[in-house]
Amino acid sequence: MSSTAATPINQLSMSEQLQRLQNKAISSVELVDATLAAIETHDGSVGAFLQVYPEQARAQAASFDERRARGETVPSLAGLPIAIKDNMCRTGDTVTCASRMLHNYRPPYTAGAIERLERAGAIVVGRTNLDEFAMGSSGENSAVQLTRNPWDLERTPGGSSSGSAASVAARYVSGSLGSDTGGSIRQPAGLCGVVGLKPTYGRVSRYGLIAFASSLDQIGPLATDVTGAAILLEAISGHDPRDSTSVDVPVPSYSQLVQQPLAGLRVGFCPAHFSEGLDQEVAQTIRQALTLYRQLGAEVKEIALPHADYSVAAYYLIAPSEASSNLSRYDGIHYGYRSDKFENLADLYAASRGEGFGPEVKRRIMLGTYALSAGYYDQYYARALKVRRLIRRDYDEAFQEVDVIAGPVAPTTAFRLGEKNNDPLAMYLSDIYTIGTNLAGIPAISLPAGYSKSGLPIGLQLQGPAFEEIKLLQAAYMFEQAAGVLERKPGMVGG
Amino acid sequence: MSLSAKDVEKVARLARLRLNETDIEQYAAQLSQILDYAAILEAVETEGVEPMVHAIELANVWREDEILTSLPRQQALQNSPAQDGKHFVVPQILDAS
Amino acid sequence: MSYDVIIGLEVHVQLQTQTKVFCGCSTAFNPQAPNTQTCPTCLGLPGALPVLNKKAFELAVQTAMGLNCEIPLFTKWDRKQYFYPDLPKGYQISQYDLPFSRNGHLDIPPATDGDTPIRVRILRAHLEEDAGKNLHDESGRGAGSMIDLNRAGTPLVEIVTEPDLRNAMSARRFLEELRLLLVYLGVSDCNMQEGSLRCDANVNLHVHGPDGTKIPTPIVEVKNLNSFRFTEQAIEFEVARQWEQYQKTGQTIHDAPKVTRGFDPDRGMTYALREKEEAADYRYFPDPDLVPVTVTEEQLSLWRSRLVESPASRRERFRQEYGLSLYDAQVILDQGVLFADYFEQVASQTKDGKQAANWLTQEVQRVLNDRRWTLTEFPFPAPALGHLLSLVSTKKITGKSAKDVFNLLVEGDEPEVVTSETIDATIAERGLALVEDTGAIDMAIADVIGRNPKAVQDFRSGKQAAAGALIGQVMKAVKGADPQSVRERLLKQLEG
Incomplete structure (x- = not known):
């Protein structure tokens, strides 16, 4: 405890924060104040938050403190400050998706996952920046601001959950919620040296998550450590009858089970994950991770994912196709941005959408519209869906052999802001290791595996079978404990 | 697969996106590049493979025919760029949009 | 072209x-x-x-x-x-x-x-x-x-x-x-x-x-x-x-x-x-x-078995089973499923589809229209109407009497629900039952013939209309007599 005695309480792990709240060693107001102070100090340079709710958060914290003082039973996360990505609805908030299109949009309802989070007692301290409509891998597509990587402010935090990853990396909060359509939780978690988990499709309600690609989107937790991710996942998981694709299977007590030892773990690795685009330092770190698993008694073996090389192509047809449809609702009529440069209705649509959306969103709408249009459907969209099934089958077969598949999260460490701005395909290819997970609907976790010579975090990804999040968490915890990766923090927060 | 400026304009009309000349030129090049890359899918044997629309394949998810509370009108209209207190308001609708 | x-x-x-x-x-x-x-x-x-x-x-x-x-x-x-x-x-x-x-x-x-x-x-x-x-x-x-x-x-x-x-x-x-x-x-x-x-x-x-x-x-x-x-x-x-x-x-x-x-x-x-x-x-x-x-085949056959009979099938049955014309069948079908059900109940009870159709399309519909009633508000349930119509076809009462009874029982702001008993009671109360005592009728006929030599003479010389007046007098004398039967017996006596 001596090492953490001087640590500001906002920098403690989630489980420690909860324990201290429970023991009344700290109050929720103190914790929220520490969080707000850290945001105040650092977020001018990091830019993780689009909105912060200081009064609301303090009031909620005070209320939990009072209930605790009166000896009332409070929910498990009572008084814990959490950040959420600005694409999840909550009554009373302005929800922007970092888009000009929704600059003033106020939803009249709350997302299923946020309802669960708040019912568990968590306090939403603010909304975090993202690539516009969650489309991007660097955060640079935000129409509002740049978010910088707390490890190196000249570099990207990754995306699209840029602010959710950066806010945890900067230790404002011990955990946050992001959304992951092709890697948008795991890749920024990897580049920011935090833990990020993309749950099985259907594990967490999508009701109230502003859609990018409906068949791929999933809300998930980011946290400073694996246990924190388990705690948050448990809070937000479960069936929601308002989401037809939500799956009605019991939610294990992830927070209780995460630290249980895992015997007879079989870890797979896939040669396709060590392909030519992979940075040598990253490859080295992942190989070391495999070695560590071996040392920990796991069986480590090679598996094949024969269609892995096609995942980027399939994904960049399927996701934009769905997006082109999902984003049709932003028409300047019922809500959102309306241009004043129009002469008639057709004009109103084209002008509002042309001005309201940023370049990457428009690029994907164009791509998806084209892929679904008459004469091209079979060639692009239908074919991509068939390849998607083949990718899923590869995973099903692999998971006959192993419990988890280990590999890199991203081909490189955090790249410099602006580096890939003018090359969309290069940017898309950086998602190569994460998007198979979304196409297959399976869960995956990203956790810190080591650091480059220049001191940038390198992420390890573990993929698992559908609804086996607990295996991922246990395997990740086992690694986390043995690898000693939790000791480092970004320099800006005293690491 | 090479998209011409004309192709891009047609897609933009379909998607109701007003683009300027520079956008059109840039998108023509970028979309062509991406579609060229996507052509690798043609190498995959997909004969007899069912398209996979959903990540987790469920069926028969229903709700019962029971009335739930609707939003108050003021909330239904609260985000509309133009409304008259009762309706959403748009420029005069002509036959084609 | x-x-x-x-x-x-x-x-x-x-x-x-x-x-x-x-x-x-x-x-x-x-x-x-x-x-x-x-x-x-x-x-x-x-x-x-x-x-x-x-x-x-x-x-x-x-x-x-x-x-x-x-x-x-x-x-x-x-x-x-x-x-x-x-x-x-x-x-x-x-x-x-x-x-x-x-x-x-x-x-x-x-x-x-x-x-x-x-x-x-x-x-x-x-x-x-x-x-x-x-x-x-x-x-x-x-x-x-x-x-x-x-x-x-x-x-x-x-x-x-x-x-x-x-x-x-x-x-x-x-x-x-x-x-x-x-x-x-x-x-x-x-x-x-x-x-x-x-x-x-x-x-x-x-x-x-x-x-x-x-x-x-x-x-x-x-x-x-x-x-x-x-x-x-x-x-x-x-x-x-x-x-x-x-x-x-x-x-x-x-x-x-x-x-x-x-x-x-x-x-x-x-x-x-x-x-x-x-x-x-x-x-x-x-x-x-x-x-x-x-869905499964089992589910589909279950749903199919529960499906309401189509108007086409009913139309055909109304023609085949109840001998209705296409027109009558259509008039009934057009009134909706409750009305068609009502028709079927009445017709299957009386075994006279044509009669049921006439009553439904005339008397019943007239009352429903006049009173702005739906069939569920109509106080005359199908079994009661069936009973009333059966009395007509078995010559217990005349068609005219049946209409009188019908109209009487649907009168008032909120008439009571009609039953066979209330119908029978009304008929008895009003003395509308047809007299089946042929002896009494024959006596009355003989009496009328005796008292109207002029009319009898007219009839025998070929003036068919003269019989009408005689029938009227007999009917007056024997309340509840079936006019058809009176006519037959009178002609027999006149000709005999």
Whole structure:
């Protein structure tokens, strides 16, 4: 405890924060104040938050403190400050998706996952920046601001959950919620040296998550450590009858089970994950991770994912196709941005959408519209869906052999802001290791595996079978404990 | 697969996106590049493979025919760029949009 | 030169559910309170999701079964994408390549006895969501259009026929039969004023070429016909217009694309709708927010067994079992399923369909109309009417007496529910029972003959009318005598 005695309480792990709240060693107001102070100090340079709710958060914290003082039973996360990505609805908030299109949009309802989070007692301290409509891998597509990587402010935090990853990396909060359509939780978690988990499709309600690609989107937790991710996942998981694709299977007590030892773990690795685009330092770190698993008694073996090389192509047809449809609702009529440069209705649509959306969103709408249009459907969209099934089958077969598949999260460490701005395909290819997970609907976790010579975090990804999040968490915890990766923090927060 | 400026304009009309000349030129090049890359899918044997629309394949998810509370009108209209207190308001609708 | 008229219909039917097809908002017709029956889902708000209304699917399947359609074991939902202010998501949830039903038929009943029915094949029926309503500024000054989304998301079944109709009248009669079916099945109220049933008509001509070939003219779709009469008028107008057009231009289906036209009921004319520059490209694809529906053969046969009997089958039974004319059968069917049930109860009790039909279409309907009663408010249950009519056919009372009893028992603001006992009591009280004592009748006849030598003389000299007066006197003397029987016995005595 001596090492953490001087640590500001906002920098403690989630489980420690909860324990201290429970023991009344700290109050929720103190914790929220520490969080707000850290945001105040650092977020001018990091830019993780689009909105912060200081009064609301303090009031909620005070209320939990009072209930605790009166000896009332409070929910498990009572008084814990959490950040959420600005694409999840909550009554009373302005929800922007970092888009000009929704600059003033106020939803009249709350997302299923946020309802669960708040019912568990968590306090939403603010909304975090993202690539516009969650489309991007660097955060640079935000129409509002740049978010910088707390490890190196000249570099990207990754995306699209840029602010959710950066806010945890900067230790404002011990955990946050992001959304992951092709890697948008795991890749920024990897580049920011935090833990990020993309749950099985259907594990967490999508009701109230502003859609990018409906068949791929999933809300998930980011946290400073694996246990924190388990705690948050448990809070937000479960069936929601308002989401037809939500799956009605019991939610294990992830927070209780995460630290249980895992015997007879079989870890797979896939040669396709060590392909030519992979940075040598990253490859080295992942190989070391495999070695560590071996040392920990796991069986480590090679598996094949024969269609892995096609995942980027399939994904960049399927996701934009769905997006082109999902984003049709932003028409300047019922809500959102309306241009004043129009002469008639057709004009109103084209002008509002042309001005309201940023370049990457428009690029994907164009791509998806084209892929679904008459004469091209079979060639692009239908074919991509068939390849998607083949990718899923590869995973099903692999998971006959192993419990988890280990590999890199991203081909490189955090790249410099602006580096890939003018090359969309290069940017898309950086998602190569994460998007198979979304196409297959399976869960995956990203956790810190080591650091480059220049001191940038390198992420390890573990993929698992559908609804086996607990295996991922246990395997990740086992690694986390043995690898000693939790000791480092970004320099800006005293690491 | 090479998209011409004309192709891009047609897609933009379909998607109701007003683009300027520079956008059109840039998108023509970028979309062509991406579609060229996507052509690798043609190498995959997909004969007899069912398209996979959903990540987790469920069926028969229903709700019962029971009335739930609707939003108050003021909330239904609260985000509309133009409304008259009762309706959403748009420029005069002509036959084609 | 002559031509054939080729007509296919697309009919949109709102299903009678409490709530919308993908959310829990009410489907009540409520134009007075625009935008009060909406929620994040039917407003198309970001992040809101659809969940299928089970009842809507069941009603849709019943509709298709009534149309003799095949029901595949797998069906799914697709997005049809287009931009319009009444469509808040920018796409309509509909069904594209795998609709829940296909390949059915509906027969147009014969117009008169002896005619044969006309079979119209149904290509498909699919389930989709309705759009909202655009209210146009009537001032014409372009002030703007107003949008009410109360209707958005109401369940619709779209029924698409093959081009099997050959004239406007048949199209109208097809729609009438369809409406009757839907009302019998209880799947829709088919209220056309409220837009519960709307129709698009695809019309073209097959011109007979000189060498016996048939030359198809361009297809015209007349959209949004909201009455059967308008449908008939619009088609008639189109046929004349297209024929004139063909004679003028000689354009065939290969020369011009399909165009859409509207119908102006005030002028009885169709008019061109402004064409889009490019052919519509709806970019259908499977809705990732909704999951497929699968059914089993067992489920389908269970549903089939529970299906209400169709009007066509009833019409045929009414003719076969109860000997009704097509006309009478139709008059009864048109009054709705309760009325037809009522008829069947009465007719099966009295074993005289014709009598039951006459009573229902005359006495019963007259009272229902006069008193503005529905059949459920009508105080004369079928067994009671059956009892009353049986008394007539077994000559216990006269038809005239039966009508008197009937009218007496339905009098008053809130008449008591009639039973066989109250009928019998009324007959006894009023002394309306027919006297079967032939001795008494014969005595009265002899007495009347004795007292009216002049009339008797007249009759015997050939003045048939003289018998009338004599019968009247006998009837007065023997209350409740059957006039038919009195007449027969009187003539016998006079002639004998």
